Amino acid sequence: MEKKKVVVPHKFHIKSGDTVVVISGNHKGQRGVVKEVLRDKDRAKVEGVNMITKHIKPTAQTPQGELRKEEGTIHISNLMLVDPATGEPTRTGRRLNDKGKLQRFSKKTNNLI
Incomplete structure (x- = not known):
């Protein structure tokens, strides 16, 4: 089987x-x-x-x-x-935001998306 x-x-x-x-x-x-x-x-x-x-x-x-x-x-x-802040392509990662929820961030600018 x-x-x-x-x-x-x-x-x-x-x-x-x-x-x-x-x-x-x-x-x-x-x-x-x-x-x-x-x-x-x-x-x-x-x-x-x-x-x-x-x-x-x-x-x-x-x-x-x-x-x-x-x-x-x-x-x-x-x-x-595309990073909304700069308009350039970026790789993304995930990290916890202030509320303890996973959120994407730009690896180029380190800003949350």
Whole structure:
């Protein structure tokens, strides 16, 4: 009998709503706001980056069919958080804030994010 492998999703360095920059791949250097983080696939959708064309079948509402542009996903490792204070990409860490809660901080400026 084979055991099922249980994958526990871990914490990511970015969240939805963060401004990020793409650090590698075809869209290197582009900035955008994270729309959605797909935890099970380790990927994120970034506004205006990695645009793909979806072919939509004809329906009663759109009898002609449709070509829709939307964001594709990008692997989390190819994204870097932009520090809100300086506007530059930065690595992040976690530490306790004044209230005893873990919060992200910029390793470049040492400020809480």
